[in-house]
Amino acid sequence: SQQGEEDPQALSIQEGENATMNCSYKTSINNLQWYRQNSGRGLVHLILIRSNEREKHSGRLRVTLDTSKKSSSLLITASRAADTASYFCASGPIYGGSQGNLIFGKGTKLSVKP
Amino acid sequence: GAGVSQSPSNKVTEKGKDVELRCDPISGHTALYWYRQSLGQGLEFLIYFQGNSAPDKSGLPSDRFSAERTGGSVSTLTIQRTQQEDSAVYLCASSLARGLSSYNEQFFGPGTRLTVL
Secondary structure, eight states: OOOOEEEOSEEEEETTSOEEEEEEOSSOEEEEEEEEESTTSOEEEEEEEETTOSEEEETTEEEEEETTTTEEEEEEOSOOGGGOEEEEEEEEEOOSSSOOOOEEOOOEEEEEEO | OOSOEEEOSEEEEOTTOOEEEEEEOOTTOOEEEEEEEOTTOOOEEEEEEETTSOOBOTTOOSTTEEEEEGGGSOEEEEEOSOOGGGOEEEEEEEEOOOSTTOOOOOEEOOOEEEEEO
């Protein structure tokens, strides 16, 4: 079952604006990751934040993690038309075993208009 | 190779036929994952291979689905007696897995788009 839920489901902004996407999850995690998908094909890893981290930056991306609220946000600053894609969060739950599969949310479809 | 490759990129089949989807992971990656993505939806986990351990098959939707990973490298996902609801993009990913419960970055292939008529 999908434990990650992103919101909004769809977001449309103008080039140059910031885009914020949120993700919630249900169980305790080892880390949380964000991925990007163009045109319904393979996903590309963007950033990973560990459960003991609260904020992480990578270029124009900023990710926050609030384990008390079981939520994360992805901020893309100064958006570009090329940022148009679907964005997924993926959580790595702590089962106490050797399972290594991430649990993906349903994604936010971002559209950046030039 | 430079990345994860999958074949075929597109597969159209008739209901009731069997199909095989192939995944070549990144060399040296011990973990391999199969996911399914229906149109406009998120990723649905199917199966996970880690080294020589027994695979985690908990995501396989029915006994018509099976997967193998030969020699710890190439994997084949087989769907028997395909149904129209099996139509989806099947994505494969691999990662370096370090230790138990270690969730590392996954590298995805381009996927196989399966259409069952």
